[in-house]
Amino acid sequence: MARSTVKTEITGKVWKITAEKGQRLAEDEPIVILESMKMEIPVAAPLACTVLEIVVSEGDSVTEGDVIAHIET
Amino acid sequence: MPFDKQREDFQARAKRAKQMGSPQRLAERKAANILNARERVALLLDRDTFSEAGLFATSIKPDVRDKTPGDGVVSGFGKVANRMVGVNAADFTTLGSSSAEVHGKKQYWVRETCRKNGIPMVSLMECAGGRIPDIMGAAGIGRAGEGARYTHSRETPWASAVLGLTYGGGAFTCINSDFVVMRKGAVLAVSSSMVTSVAIAEDSDPEALGGWRLHSENTGFVDAVVDSDEEAIAQLKAFLSYLPDNANQAPPVATTIAAAPDAQKLDTLVPESRAKTYDIRTVVKAILDKDSYFGIKERFAKVAVTALGRLNGRSVGIVASNPMFKGGALDPDSCDKIASFIVLCDSFNIPLIFLADTPGFLVGAESEKRRLPGKIMNFMAALELSTVPKIALVLRKSYGQAYLNMAGGRADITASWFSGDISFMDPAVAVNVVYAVKPGEQPERYEQLLKDVSSGATAYELAAPFMAQMVIDPNDTRRYLIDMLEILTRRMTNGVGQHRLANWPPAF
Numbered sequence: 001m002a003r004s005t006v007k008t009e010i011t012g013k014v015w016k017i018t019a020e021k022g023q024r025l026a027e028d029e030p031i032v033i034l035e036s037m038k039m040e041i042p043v044a045a046p047l048a049c050t051v052l053e054i055v056v057s058e059g060d061s062v063t064e065g066d067v068i069a070h071i072e073t
Numbered sequence: 074m075p076f077d078k079q080r081e082d083f084q085a086r087a088k089r090a091k092q093m094g095s096p097q098r099l100a101e102r103k104a105a106n107i108l109n110a111r112e113r114v115a116l117l118l119d120r121d122t123f124s125e126a127g128l129f130a131t132s133i134k135p136d137v138r139d140k141t142p143g144d145g146v147v148s149g150f151g152k153v154a155n156r157m158v159g160v161n162a163a164d165f166t167t168l169g170s171s172s173a174e175v176h177g178k179k180q181y182w183v184r185e186t187c188r189k190n191g192i193p194m195v196s197l198m199e200c201a202g203g204r205i206p207d208i209m210g211a212a213g214i215g216r217a218g219e220g221a222r223y224t225h226s227r228e229t230p231w232a233s234a235v236l237g238l239t240y241g242g243g244a245f246t247c248i249n250s251d252f253v254v255m256r257k258g259a260v261l262a263v264s265s266s267m268v269t270s271v272a273i274a275e276d277s278d279p280e281a282l283g284g285w286r287l288h289s290e291n292t293g294f295v296d297a298v299v300d301s302d303e304e305a306i307a308q309l310k311a312f313l314s315y316l317p318d319n320a321n322q323a324p325p326v327a328t329t330i331a332a333a334p335d336a337q338k339l340d341t342l343v344p345e346s347r348a349k350t351y352d353i354r355t356v357v358k359a360i361l362d363k364d365s366y367f368g369i370k371e372r373f374a375k376v377a378v379t380a381l382g383r384l385n386g387r388s389v390g391i392v393a394s395n396p397m398f399k400g401g402a403l404d405p406d407s408c409d410k411i412a413s414f415i416v417l418c419d420s421f422n423i424p425l426i427f428l429a430d431t432p433g434f435l436v437g438a439e440s441e442k443r444r445l446p447g448k449i450m451n452f453m454a455a456l457e458l459s460t461v462p463k464i465a466l467v468l469r470k471s472y473g474q475a476y477l478n479m480a481g482g483r484a485d486i487t488a489s490w491f492s493g494d495i496s497f498m499d500p501a502v503a504v505n506v507v508y509a510v511k512p513g514e515q516p517e518r519y520e521q522l523l524k525d526v527s528s529g530a531t532a533y534e535l536a537a538p539f540m541a542q543m544v545i546d547p548n549d550t551r552r553y554l555i556d557m558l559e560i561l562t563r564r565m566t567n568g569v570g571q572h573r574l575a576n577w578p579p580a581f
Contacts (some may be wrong), residue, residue, distance in 0.1 A: 041399065
């Protein structure tokens with residue numbers, strides 16, 4: 001079991017949070033959906049993992065490289 | 074028998090040279106499932122087609138002649154899928170295939186013979202760097218430079234594989250190549266970690282210094298990553314199958330042609346809502362001939378898809394924005410990736426097809442810091458200097474400068490799906506920017522303005538002044554592109570372009 005973080009690759013606003021703490025996610029399953037460039041852009045699990053914590057809230061502004069969630073793989 | 078003694082001596086010398094370097098090193102490789110130079114050459118070439126050059130070459134230094142069969146490289150010519158190629162395969166068991174005088178001469182001879190005769194060159198690389206003591210002292214490094222030519226003017230395709238520790242000259246050969254595949258576990262760097270630890274007191278892990286992740290995801294120097302030598306060689310062959318032997322030929326045409334199963338279901342692969350993301354590679358694969366998709370730099374700048382493929386048997390280069398990553402907003406790295414792909418296709422007469430579904434260039438402080446305006450213009454320079462046939466197709470949307478860079482209006486043919494939305498920026502943003510009206514503040518006025526702005530941004534508004542030659546149904550894309558290519562590839566130059574990008578720098 002390894003802990004790691006999920007970061008956003010684009011600057012934008014958190015539009016929806018689609019996962020919750022403790023949830024088991026498959027690879028590529030979205031954790032949050034950002035709104036940027038008028039697109040709904042998912043930030044997804046890089047690997048199958050368990051969500052330990054989501055550190056952003058809906059409406060937050062995020063910058064490229066910001067941590068969105070802590071996960072355990 | 075005449076010449077018995079001489080023949081016996083000849084055969085004994087050849088046998089010894091073919092045994093390569095240290096038996097212990099050869100055994101270690103075998104145990105680790107890593108092929109040696111001769112096994113790699115055999116796997117690359119059609120059976121019994123190898124004509125070797127330099128089997129009896131050795132180091133220029135008398136004291137190590139016995140230890141340097143072939144001087145650490147297996148060179149020559151042979152056929153891949155019945156087409157002639159030149160090959161240099163590093164023999165790491167012979168002094169680490171380190172760079173030295175005869176070692177370099179052999180490779181240079183293959184290279185020049187390829188260039189003069191219009192033959193592709195394959196390099197199967199490993200290299201410990203410059204050989205000690207050969208390169209020591211002023212005369213040593215001076216000699217290394219004598220006769221060395223680094224510039225690749227793209228007369229013939231160069232395809233390289235990074236198959237082990239590859240430093241110095243070996244690394245530079247790969248960097249100069251038109252296609253580079255890397256086996257996981259191999260390393261590509263200027264110097265080994267032994268050198269960096271002394272030179273700059275940095276104890277780098279070789280993976281961090283030049284491993285597959287660095288080069289496929291950060292530098293973009295490597296076009297494909299594989300797990301084994303066998304897969305690497307298969308990738309080299311696949312790459313060459315799309316390319317002509319040289320810049321003076323049109324690419325080969327495949328004879329087995331089948332449409333992909335989803336060719337007429339493109340409307341099911343793309344969400345109607347322009348805000349929704351999807352993976353454009355599914356669309357590209359559906360348009361191209363079945364199983365002909367060959368992605369280049371798939372792990373680097375994923376916003377841009379650059380892929381070789383075939384349409385009705387003809388080689389094409391696809392440039393597409395991918396909404397799956399960053400919403401399809403083109404970032405600085407994606408400009409580099411596309412420019413280098415345009416250079417590849419233009420140099421070897423491969424027509425280009427641009428598929429745009431992009432909200433524009435990725436604006437913002439981070440992009441500016443990474444030199445976005447310069448990258449956009451490099452991308453544009455490559456596009457405008459290219460003379461290969463080009464088709465630009467808008468799928469759902471294409472805004473601002475990105476519309477122009479994705480060849481809108483600059484290609485021989487510009488077309489749009491009926492879903493196309495083309496403007497200076499997303500209409501929803503435009504209402505904010507132009508009229509300073511926000512949806513939350515004046516909802517009714519916002520809706521009216523949005524309607525007005527959007528109505529001027531349809532595919533038909535591009536088609537009316539004939540800035541698009543056609544508006545098409547998504548499900549008709551494959552047929553339309555095949556028909557248009559048939560026209561554009563009739564140019565009276567036998568499919569050979571002007572190659573104004575032939576001397577574009579090798580690395581971006």
